Amino acid sequence: MNTVEILVFDVFGTVVDWHGSIVAEVNQLYPQVDAPAFARAWRAGYQPAMQRVRSGALPWTRIDDLHRMILNDILTSHGLGHLDEAQRAHLNRVWHRLNPWPDAVAGLKRLKTKFVISTLSNGNLSLLTHMAKHGGLPWDCVLSAEVFKAYKPDPRAYLGVAEVFDVSPEQVMLVAAHHDDLAAARACSLQTAYIERAHEFGADAPKDVSPVEANTLHARDFLALADRLGC
């Protein structure tokens, strides 16, 4: 753990509250919609859409465009089939406007004093950049699957970070709220920190946040992570 120089962060669910942010915006714009169900349906399309890219069924396609494809598929069944192009484009950009978890900015500022902190998200570069401006996320660097043209859990994404920073994989730690992401990073020899985000899918749908022993660290949130890493 003493060798870590670079902390890379999964973003959707780990740094920002996608569910709560989408629910809040949809409640405001379209109060007739079941916003939690809509948010979960949108997110449920995420892995299958990326899988079409990973499998080669689709050429490289960035998340903004995958989000839009999924959105087009779910609008009608959620009572939003009447939205015009400008409204659809605006709604799709909600992923650029997701709000950080309450501890995220303060935790990142502490972690940044001792480590390079960067995103390592499947979200595209412009999405991550706009989100950082929106939420005040103090990244040192914005890395994305878009840079490596490989969606996590493709090893090229994790190993790409070590290559960019010219360090060994053991000098990189992935911070994420998802065990599958962390497992893939461990398989590439990265160190890993699990963050509990019990309410990622909403306060009424808590997820299991039990520790997995293989991770280097397990922390409640980014402030606890900063404590553990001596920041």
Add this chain to the structure above:
Amino acid sequence: MNTVEILVFDVFGTVVDWHGSIVAEVNQLYPQVDAPAFARAWRAGYQPAMQRVRSGALPWTRIDDLHRMILNDILTSHGLGHLDEAQRAHLNRVWHRLNPWPDAVAGLKRLKTKFVISTLSNGNLSLLTHMAKHGGLPWDCVLSAEVFKAYKPDPRAYLGVAEVFDVSPEQVMLVAAHHDDLAAARACSLQTAYIERAHEFGADAPKDVSPVEANTLHARDFLALADRLGC
């Protein structure tokens, strides 16, 4: 000019004072060396080294490695042939420790309130990231020729920014202290701002900073640019 959303910055010479920073560090470490001549010799190898990549004579090679190749070539003639591997590696990283021009951080903070601000440098991602931490440069995003695998003035670097941000080239403005960089950006339909850095090569070797009419803007420094852009 009202359409600009993204400001991208050339870095070496435009944001940071490579000459003054290298001279200061070499003077401290190796007082026997003619530091200004050494700094200029190192920088003089930069375009020829990138040209070997552009021409295909070298495969994609990042600037850290090109800087090291040039360094190896000039050490002996500048009285530094005795440096061991650790000393050479440390000296090569001086490019990660370049200091901002006095107006740079304050100017970027103002520009950031209204625009997305990003690097667009031939420097590699880790170099730019470490430099930002060293100098407190508040980038929203770190873009590099390394992302596009194309060194400026290759059009792919300029057009790559527009593609990443899903905007037209006219919505991107390149800020640089070098007319050749700006001319290549204009050829790609970007807007351009020239910044006077008369002492880029040292106070005793002032360069011509005359305006070129084809640029969208001409500004003394980043504070004057912020004034002109209403920030």
